[in-house]
Amino acid sequence: MGYTLPVGFVAALLPMTPAVTPAPWRACFLDALVAAAALALAWWLHLPHGAPAQWLLATPSLLQLFPLVFALSVLAVSRVGGHGAWARPVLAGGVLSLTLCAVLTGPASGTPVPWVVLCGASWLTMLLALAWRGSQLWHSAVHSARQGTLVAPRHHTPVLATLRRQQTLLMLLVARDLTLKYRGSTLGMLWSLANPLIMTVTYGLVFTYVYPSRIEGFVYLLLLGILAWSFVAVTTRMATSAIVDSGSLVKNVYFPRLVLPTATVLFNLSQYVVALVVLVPILSVATGHLPSWLMLLLPLPLMLLVMFAWGLSLVLAATTARLRDVQHLLDVALQVLFWATPVVYTLDIFPPGPWSTLALYSPLAPFITALRSLAFAAEWPSAQVMTLMVLYAGCAVAVGLGVFVRLEEQFAESL
Amino acid sequence: MRPASESPVVRFTQVSKRFLLRRNAAGSVKELCLAALHPSRRETHRELWALRDVTFDIHAGEAVAFVGRNGSGKSTLLKLVAGITAPTQGQVLVTRDARIGTLIELGIGFHGELSARDNVYLNAAIHGLSRREIDEVYPAILDYSGLADFADQPVRNFSSGMHMRLGFSVAMQLRPDILLLDEVFAVGDAAFQAQCLDTMRAYRHRGGTLLFVSHEPESVRQICDRVIVLDAGAVVYDGGVDEGLEAYARLSASRGIDVAGVDEHPAPASPPRA
Known part of the structure; x- marks a missing residue:
């Protein structure tokens, strides 16, 4: 338990650094870095992912200590931060004190600190700061323009501002795709359930009768995997034609090209969400794995999965505009990836060793594992899984936007 | 028609645009890989300068006609203003947040x-x-x-x-600040063309800026108050409408191309081409 003290201090001090940096976006970036570092640290230290609530109850002295530490922390943070808004110091103080308490009382009670508690501070500050900054930007995007100055016709505006301004176009593109897909069918959106249902039933039968699975309620696990898998597979496949199919538009009108692949992702997300909302409760009841409050955290891995799919889609849409056979390469890659992803199996079928590590590092594995542990096993995903998810999603978005912005100018000429 | 105001809404500063006419262009990953192995399959390209060193300012409320023979860079110029393509050299500037209506192709x-x-x-x-x-x-x-x-x-x-x-x-009712029109009157019946011309005049009356590509001297005379003549990507004339159309007519005549409708004394109310 010797590591808890230094680790706790580092994790507690780091969220305060953004409070000292002036530029708001740099602060958010720092927050994200800190959160990722805290996660990586928890992984490296092999912290367990035990239930934080139980851990809190198992250390009674914590509850006595908490008010004092909380007051001190808020004071410290507001002194260091020195800015007017009360929410940030209180928040940072709260999580800081929690971490401090954890560190102070952890060794005494003999139960190791769950990683959720250790990383909670940095994660909460990061998410709240991001949401706060994001909403501010979202609202100011429309009014920020200065009239009368001359700029290049396609000057770069921040991505979030672009998407905000193109809200209507995005929604109409999604609506168009939905209308075209379900035109003339009476069942409408219900058709989007057909594909995952058929896959689940087929694989369910195989793993119940042909190769019986040891896991009870395996069909539910299967469904969670298949839904996530088909979301990514269908999105990426559709994204390859996002720019190419709108060739005449791209050649004759200017609008932010980013809208096209983004609309593809949103279109598929709508189908994914419908399938989740309808099928998960049914299977959860049918298999007896009733949802716990951890289900409320499902949006987190889902959001990261959407970011990952978005990043991939941007790369694929941009490269296909130039190299048309990217689509065929993707089809091959998806075939391989399906079996390299824990869709019809779970990660624990591998004995500890190089294979299990390799399987965990496969691009979609952390997302599906996290979804399954929250919905099926009703436990926190491990720090390792969380780190990989954040890493993959962050890298995909960074690379995707980088590639897309770089190639965007050539779309009109290479189509 | 309203007088043009002083502030420019579109500014071209020494703009050049190069297109690469590719031969053996790798259009797929497969070809890219083959090209890496076979020197004979490598891409070679010829340069085509669609615009050379073009400089002009367009002020709010002006209606500018771009005339020139096919391939003189008129459409490329409109696409640069719209932001559909980017200039190879030089700078294209447009008023920030100007709503640009593009009618480069209809429908x-x-x-x-x-x-x-x-x-x-x-x-x-x-x-x-x-x-x-x-x-x-x-x-x-x-x-x-x-x-x-x-x-x-x-x-x-x-x-x-x-x-x-x-x-x-759609394009006309969006109330654009800058309207880019490319040869759209060439199609459509007489009634439609008359309606278009009326709408253009109303648009100009509201103070809208117009960039108009046309081969038709008649519609240029009716709508525009400035003509820029392009030849092989360079500006050869920039000024009044009548002189501009004459310059274009001379240019075409010297290259042995007959331009219908451009003569010394055009009929003032010649019917639009059906």
Whole structure:
């Protein structure tokens, strides 16, 4: 338990650094870095992912200590931060004190600190700061323009501002795709359930009768995997034609090209969400794995999965505009990836060793594992899984936007 | 017509645009890999300068006609203003947040399976309008196009004339600050052309800026107050309408190309080409 003290201090001090940096976006970036570092640290230290609530109850002295530490922390943070808004110091103080308490009382009670508690501070500050900054930007995007100055016709505006301004176009593109897909069918959106249902039933039968699975309620696990898998597979496949199919538009009108692949992702997300909302409760009841409050955290891995799919889609849409056979390469890659992803199996079928590590590092594995542990096993995903998810999603978005912005100018000429 | 104001809304500073005419262009990953192995399959290209060192300012409220023979860079120029392509050299500047209406081809982006209504909404959104703004202009668009009875029909059932009407209505009712028109009057019947010309005059009266590419001296005379003549990507004349059209006529004559309708004494009310 010797590591808890230094680790706790580092994790507690780091969220305060953004409070000292002036530029708001740099602060958010720092927050994200800190959160990722805290996660990586928890992984490296092999912290367990035990239930934080139980851990809190198992250390009674914590509850006595908490008010004092909380007051001190808020004071410290507001002194260091020195800015007017009360929410940030209180928040940072709260999580800081929690971490401090954890560190102070952890060794005494003999139960190791769950990683959720250790990383909670940095994660909460990061998410709240991001949401706060994001909403501010979202609202100011429309009014920020200065009239009368001359700029290049396609000057770069921040991505979030672009998407905000193109809200209507995005929604109409999604609506168009939905209308075209379900035109003339009476069942409408219900058709989007057909594909995952058929896959689940087929694989369910195989793993119940042909190769019986040891896991009870395996069909539910299967469904969670298949839904996530088909979301990514269908999105990426559709994204390859996002720019190419709108060739005449791209050649004759200017609008932010980013809208096209983004609309593809949103279109598929709508189908994914419908399938989740309808099928998960049914299977959860049918298999007896009733949802716990951890289900409320499902949006987190889902959001990261959407970011990952978005990043991939941007790369694929941009490269296909130039190299048309990217689509065929993707089809091959998806075939391989399906079996390299824990869709019809779970990660624990591998004995500890190089294979299990390799399987965990496969691009979609952390997302599906996290979804399954929250919905099926009703436990926190491990720090390792969380780190990989954040890493993959962050890298995909960074690379995707980088590639897309770089190639965007050539779309009109290479189509 | 309103006098042009002093502040420029479009500024070209020594703009050049190069296109690469590729031979053996690798259009796929497979070809890219083959090219890496075979020197003979490598890409070679010829340069084509569509615009050379073009400099001009366009002020708010001006109507500028770009004339020149085919391939002289007129359409490229419009695409640079719209932001569809980027200049190879030089700088293109446009007023920040000016709403640019592009009518480079009519009926672009119409999806045959969608109704006229859905298509109008989508097209207006592509031009940057929000849903509330579209709700406001939608009745006007429908009214102007005269297609109110067909609003819920899929566009695939429309004739090409109806397509054109719809496209032009959308572009005109979006109330652009800068309008880019490329040869759109060349198609359509006499009544449609007359309607277009009226709309253009009304647009100019409101103070809109117009960049107009045309081969037709008659419509240039009726709408524009400035002519820029392009030849092989370079500006050879920039000034008044009559002198500009003469310069273009001389240019065409010297290259042995007959330009219909350009003579010393044009009939003032010659009927538009049907």
